[in-house]
Amino acid sequence: MKKTLALALAASTALSSAALADGHAITEFRIGILGGENAQDRLNAYSCLQDYTSEALGVETKLFAPADYNGVIQGLLGGSIDMAWLGASAYAATFLQDEDAVEPVLIKVNLDGSVGYHSIGFARVDSGITSLDDMEGKVFGFGDPNSTSGYLIPSIEIPQYKDGVTMDSGEYFGEVKFTGGHEQTIVAVNNGDIDAGVTWADGQGNWEDGYNSGALRKAVDAGLIDMNELQQIWKSKVIPEGPIVLRKALPEDVRATMTELMDTLHERDEDCAYAVAAGETLGFQPVTHDTYVSIVEARKAKIGG
Numbered sequence: 001m002k003k004t005l006a007l008a009l010a011a012s013t014a015l016s017s018a019a020l021a022d023g024h025a026i027t028e029f030r031i032g033i034l035g036g037e038n039a040q041d042r043l044n045a046y047s048c049l050q051d052y053t054s055e056a057l058g059v060e061t062k063l064f065a066p067a068d069y070n071g072v073i074q075g076l077l078g079g080s081i082d083m084a085w086l087g088a089s090a091y092a093a094t095f096l097q098d099e100d101a102v103e104p105v106l107i108k109v110n111l112d113g114s115v116g117y118h119s120i121g122f123a124r125v126d127s128g129i130t131s132l133d134d135m136e137g138k139v140f141g142f143g144d145p146n147s148t149s150g151y152l153i154p155s156i157e158i159p160q161y162k163d164g165v166t167m168d169s170g171e172y173f174g175e176v177k178f179t180g181g182h183e184q185t186i187v188a189v190n191n192g193d194i195d196a197g198v199t200w201a202d203g204q205g206n207w208e209d210g211y212n213s214g215a216l217r218k219a220v221d222a223g224l225i226d227m228n229e230l231q232q233i234w235k236s237k238v239i240p241e242g243p244i245v246l247r248k249a250l251p252e253d254v255r256a257t258m259t260e261l262m263d264t265l266h267e268r269d270e271d272c273a274y275a276v277a278a279g280e281t282l283g284f285q286p287v288t289h290d291t292y293v294s295i296v297e298a299r300k301a302k303i304g305g
Contacts, residue, residue, distance in 0.1 A: 028059050042065040046063050053261065072090065086244075091243055092296040105255070109281055117149065118149070118203040119157075119199070125231050136172055140177075201217065
């Protein structure tokens with residue numbers, strides 16, 4: 001059952017009294033939001049979390065929506081962002097640059113209890129493209145170079161599809177280009193600006209809904225696409241959901257308060273959790289660095305950092 005913001009804020013007042021109990025004062029808390037859709041939509045989706053955080057910590061909470069993934073990564077590394085929900089590859093990038101910068105604390109849980117998702121290749125139904133076999137000589141779109149599903153994993157797995165497939169522009173695909181993010185890829189394919197692209201989804205539920213959660217679901221909710229006009233042409237192996245991370249330099253009480261707030265967000269306010277988690281989920285559960293060791297190694301091998 002949906003809990004109103006007022007009720008949920010009242011329930012969280014117990015957290016605020018303990019947030020700074022160890023005496024380490026913070027004057028504000030800063031949440032970074034990865035790219036993938038336009039900045040205003042990202043800020044709107046996180047506005048409820050902004051309110052809960054301010055109440056829980058007793059300080060002003062600011063939201064930051066940089067144009068690309070690297071803006072959030074560098075904010076975490078430089079100390080200008082305190083918390084973010086990263087993709088696995090963005091977490092790996094942060095870890096490879098500074099192992100002591102952030103700590104993964106929570107991971108999104110799908111409706112079936114799993115904690116993975118997929119990179120989804122898709123094209124317009126009227127394009128005549130039904131698989132990667134039909135993509136020879138055509139334009140293929142990635143999202144952001146720091147995206148797991150929008151670059152890292154498809155750049156590794158797609159060349160394994162069959163002999164002769166590479167991700168180098170002008171070889172198998174006529175052109176391989178970056179669009180800037182998940183929403184940009186979806187819109188570009190939908191508008192016919194590129195022939196196919198990749199984005200992320202949990203791969204559960206109905207295609208017509210954009211699956212249960214992910215970038216396609218958000219695009220459907222925003223009225224940007226009709227999924228009946230698109231079709232899936234490729235799907236990756238399961239990828240571990242990215243972690244919610246907190247800067248290790250934050251006071252312990254602040255980290256504990258924010259971990260508890262995010263861990264209970266789904267129970268406090270399902271609508272807020274839906275907005276933050278990009279669709280239908282069971283919320284979040286604890287996670288550690290161990291979940292991302294394979295992604296760290298894959299990124300190190302593919303990108304180097």
